Amino acid sequence: MNAKIRSAVVGAVAVSMALSIAACGKAGDDDKDKAAGSGDKGGKSIGLLLPDTTTARYEKFDKPYFENKVKELCSDCTVEYANAGADPAKQAQQVSTMITKGVKVIAVSAQDAAAIKSSVEEATSKGVKVIAYDRLAQGPVSAYVSFDNEKVGQLQGEALLEGMGDKADPKAKVVMINGDDADPNAAQFKKGAHGALDGKVDIAYEQTGLWKDTVAAEKMSAAITQLGKKNIAGVYSANDGMAGGIANVLKGAGLSSLTLTGQDAELAAIQRIVAGTQYATVYKAFKPQAEAAAELAVKLLKGEDISSVATAEVTSGSNDKVPAQLLTPVSVTQKNIKDTVVKDGLYTIDEICAGEFAAACAKAGLK
Structure with a gap:
């Protein structure tokens, strides 16, 4: 083979090898992109963890409102959901599972x-942002969305006094059933209620009902x-679920x-109010709360x-300063x-006045 032909062959082989390497590199890049794309599914995923199924609001209102707002703000985002069923250990596992999912x-x-707190620390150490929803979790959370919980307790106490009317005096014995001490909101409700009731009635029996x-x-x-029974003038229940048992x-x-x-404006509580077996509840509009949490989640x-949404600041039980939105x-x-x-639009008149509550509704002017 003469030098000219040999040179042409070597050149052709070199070009062929270069093309082959380029093609392999492109295929490798494609595989890499696909791998990154599969990981992006977790990157577009937001978790929602709620505490129990016994409180009617969480599954019926908070969950769908949150999911719908996330979808509105981020069409390609998905929401991973789990409920702890009132089990702290289960909720800790749910946090770990979501971290693993990305x-x-x-x-x-x-x-x-x-x-x-340890679950929040685990999440943040992995770069996961945590929003404390409705209850102020300890640890390095990025934001908190809830209501002014002392105000909730104050409203409950004031409603109790209003309902008691002339019976409300410093000697009137009141039963007080508070929430679960593991929930920081419970302490705030209790503080607000005591602020309204202390000195005006005699809180003669006070216990936790654990929600x-x-x-x-x-x-x-x-x-x-x-x-x-003849010595009890009124009953404070920290929420509607417990008020039902009471x-x-x-x-x-x-x-x-x-x-x-009571508190939470559950349908059964509204019906008891109509029937006269419960005087008052506290309505915390679930939709703006859930939507605020969703907006914070998408921004994070x-x-x-997030300062346009979380305009206040609170201090958690672990002494962390947390940006917050507190609703009224x-x-x-x-x-x-x-x-x-x-x-x-939480309930319709027909829902409230169904069945045995029809006559009471008519008497109360709900038509």
Whole structure:
């Protein structure tokens, strides 16, 4: 082979090898891109962890409102959801599972605000942002969305006094059933309620109902035994779920006319208010709360500033300063059912006045 031909062959081989290497490099790049793309699914994923299924609001309202707002703000985002079923250990595992899945932002309503601290620390160490939803979790959370919880307690206390009317005096014995001590909100509700009630009535029996209707019912029965049913002038219940258990005990004891408070504006509570077996509840509009959390989640996911949403600051039980949005609660009695939960579309008149509540609704002017 002469030099000219040999040179042409070597050149052709070199070009062929270069093309082959380039093609291999392109294929490798494609594989790399595909791998990155598969990981991006987690990068576009937001977690929502709620504490229990016994509180009706979480599954019925908070979850769908949150999911819908995320989809509105980020069409290619997905929401990973789990409920702790009132089990702190289960919720801790759910946080770990979401981290493993590649979720980049987690909104969590802590079943136990102190116990979840290690999970929050684990998440943030992996670059995952955590939003404390409704309950202020301990640890380095990025934002907090809830209501002014002391105001909630204040409204409850004021409603109790209003419902008691002339019976409200410093000697009037009141039963107080508070929430779960593991929930920091419970302490704030309690503080606000005491601020409204102390010195105006005698809180003669005070216990935690652990946010459970069965426990609250047991405590109410014990209070009746201890104080005597004729000596009880009113009952403070920290939420509507517990108020349901308490109302059943009061009915059995012939005390359904006693003033009873609650919180969360559950349908059953609104119906009890119509029927006169519960005086008031506190309505915390779930939609703006869930939507604020969703907006924060999307902003954190995109690395955007959150100060336009989280305009306040709170200090958690672990002494962390947390940007917060605190919404305003509203007291609900028979007088303003139409202007609150009905006006906001939470429930319809037909839902409230179904079945056995039809006559009571007519009497209350709900038509």
